[in-house]
Amino acid sequence: MSPGEPGDGRAAACGSVRHVIGHDDLAVRTLGPCRIDSPLAERLEARETTQHSVMEDDRVLFDDTLSMAGARDVPVQGLPSLEPGGPRKRIYFDPAKTRVGIVTCGGLCPGLNDVIRGLVLELARHYGVRRIVGFRNGYRGFIPHYGEDVVDLAPDVVQHIDDEGGTILGTSRGKQDPEEIVDALERLNINILFVVGGDGTLRGAMDVVRVIGERGLKVAVVGIPKTIDNDIPYIDQSFGFQTAMAEATKSIHAASVEARSAPGGVGLVKLMGRHSGFIACYSVLAKDDADYVLIPEVPFTLHGERGFLEHLRRRVQERGHAVVVVAEGAGQEHIEGEEPGRDASGNVRLGDVGRLLRRLITEHLDAAGVENNVRYFDPSYAIRSVPANAYDSAYCLRLAHAAVHAAMAGRTEVIVARRRRRFVHIPMALAVSRRNHVDPLGDLWMSVLEATGQPVRFE
Numbered sequence: 264m265s266p267g268e269p270g271d272g273r274a275a276a277c278g279s280v281r282h283v284i285g286h287d288d289l290a291v292r293t294l295g296p297c298r299i300d301s302p303l304a305e306r307l308e309a310r311e312t313t314q315h316s317v318m319e320d321d322r323v324l325f326d327d328t329l330s331m332a333g334a335r336d337v338p339v340q341g342l343p344s345l346e347p348g349g350p351r352k353r354i355y356f357d358p359a360k361t362r363v364g365i366v367t368c369g370g371l372c373p374g375l376n377d378v379i380r381g382l383v384l385e386l387a388r389h390y391g392v393r394r395i396v397g398f399r400n401g402y403r404g405f406i407p408h409y410g411e412d413v414v415d416l417a418p419d420v421v422q423h424i425d426d427e428g429g430t431i432l433g434t435s436r437g438k439q440d441p442e443e444i445v446d447a448l449e450r451l452n453i454n455i456l457f458v459v460g461g462d463g464t465l466r467g468a469m470d471v472v473r474v475i476g477e478r479g480l481k482v483a484v485v486g487i488p489k490t491i492d493n494d495i496p497y498i499d500q501s502f503g504f505q506t507a508m509a510e511a512t513k514s515i516h517a518a519s520v521e522a523r524s525a526p527g528g529v530g531l532v533k534l535m536g537r538h539s540g541f542i543a544c545y546s547v548l549a550k551d552d553a554d555y556v557l558i559p560e561v562p563f564t565l566h567g568e569r570g571f572l573e574h575l576r577r578r579v580q581e582r583g584h585a586v587v588v589v590a591e592g593a594g595q596e597h598i599e600g601e602e603p604g605r606d607a608s609g610n611v612r613l614g615d616v617g618r619l620l621r622r623l624i625t626e627h628l629d630a631a632g633v634e635n636n637v638r639y640f641d642p643s644y645a646i647r648s649v650p651a652n653a654y655d656s657a658y659c660l661r662l663a664h665a666a667v668h669a670a671m672a673g674r675t676e677v678i679v680a681r682r683r684r685r686f687v688h689i690p691m692a693l694a695v696s697r698r699n700h701v702d703p704l705g706d707l708w709m710s711v712l713e714a715t716g717q718p719v720r721f722e
């Protein structure tokens with residue numbers, strides 16, 4: 264399954280100007296030449312580029328259709344391409360003298376503990392790195408005045424942490440001073456910092472990289488992108504997304520059972536998705552339960568003959584029940600009141616579209632004389648706090664491996680990602696240059712419309 268990437272392949276929105284992705288956007292920074300034989304070198308001898316792996320001196324093409332590549336009008340060698348992920352025969356850091364830090368930031372996501380575990384096991388068992396610490400509660404773990412301790416992370420500490428959801432390190436929101444963060448890295452002699460987080464975390468990491476550069480330090484900063492909303496661009500799918508989406512299907516099914524078991528039953532489910540409705544879209548495709556999906560990317564009209572409420576009324580009267588799934592960022596234009604606030608990281612605090620819809624649906628059906636029983640489900644936190652499923656666990660482990668390989672080879676200001684099933688390195692600047700959205704003209708939304716039978720637009 265591969266969420267749509269509207270406008271992807273050729274362009275990213277950088278500010279208000281459409282920017283065609285080129286070589287410079289894909290160039291990965293390194294701390295210096297790799298002069299040390301990797302402990303993994305022997306295993307790499309027989310490898311070559313195939314459908315299943317890409318060698319370090321090869322590249323992964325950025326465009327994947329003939330029309331996109333053709334529009335570049337350059338020979339094959341000139342096509343934009345990504346550095347492949349994976350182990351290198353020679354590395355930058357000397358494992359015996361390398362000290363590593365790990366931090367998790369932003370909202371929870373299934374698989375955070377799997378990533379921590381994967382990083383520690385790969386570093387310790389395969390590279391022989393012995394000094395690994397975890398910073399507690401996100402970037403505030405670096406700042407002395409919060410008084411957070413650091414956690415020694417060894418294989419026996421992390422062995423079974425993947426059985427639990429959440430992150431053993433804790434997490435937080437809120438910008439911290441990058442100078443103070445780098446002070447902490449220097450105090451602890453950290454050579455590699457792994458940051459596990461979303462767009463905010465990666466922006467914070469870029470600030471840290473800037474200060475590292477200003478101080479002339481050789482510290483690698485490598486990101487493992489994390490977002491329950493699946494809104495990081497250029498990657499197949501963020502880890503934990505499958506788990507969260509599968510969890511969401513349970514609530515949608517429960518809403519469907521409730522709706523079908525009461526006269527005029529309406530099951531209403533609100534799911535996470537601040538700016539991107541991927542969870543809502545995928546979770547309704549899994550089962551034939553939902554009749555309507557409302558997402559931030561597709562504005563909808565509430566009132567009037569062709570509005571959502573009238574459509575729903577007809578649906579309830581004709582079939583006796585209906586199920587509505589709404590992403591939290593949908594329909595914000597319908598929420599009146601004060602200016603929305605911001606959380607500690609500057610993210611907009613959204614109005615509660617779920618409660619608004621519950622009230623409006625009840626009022627509308629009452630006013631039309633339609634008997635109704637509206638059942639409201641808000642499983643938001645329940646879907647992101649669970650342990651990763653087996654698929655996501657395996658995915659997290661592979662991302663962690665890729666991150667360790669990248670960092671040991673001195674790559675910095677980069678995220679590891681799977682893009683079209685290839686593990687690649689993507690510069691952080693590109694990863695935060697835009698958001699991944701459900702494309703209202705794309706295949707995913709088309710599937711949602713087909714599955715639910717809802718109109719293309721409520722207007």
Ligand SMILES: Nc1ncnc2c1ncn2[C@@H]1O[C@H](COP(=O)(O)OP(=O)(O)OP(=O)(O)O)[C@@H](O)[C@H]1O
Nearest residue numbers: 369370436437438439460461462463464466467608
């Ligand atoms: N613009 C920014 N510049 C520097 N640091 C930032 C910025 N935005 C956020 N951060 C830092 O990144 C951390 C996480 O950011 P945020 O709360 O936005 O979550 P996120 O990483 O985007 O994850 P998610 O959105 O998936 O929950 C914050 O603790 C904050 O210190």
Ligand SMILES: O=P(O)(O)OC[C@H]1O[C@](O)(CO)[C@@H](O)[C@@H]1O
Nearest residue numbers: 369370490491492535536537606
């Ligand atoms: O309430 P919290 O922990 O700030 O997180 C809520 C937000 O986090 C996200 O899951 C993104 O990480 C959004 O979908 C949601 O709006």
Ligand SMILES: [Mg+2]
Nearest residue numbers: 369461462463
């Ligand atoms: Mg974010």
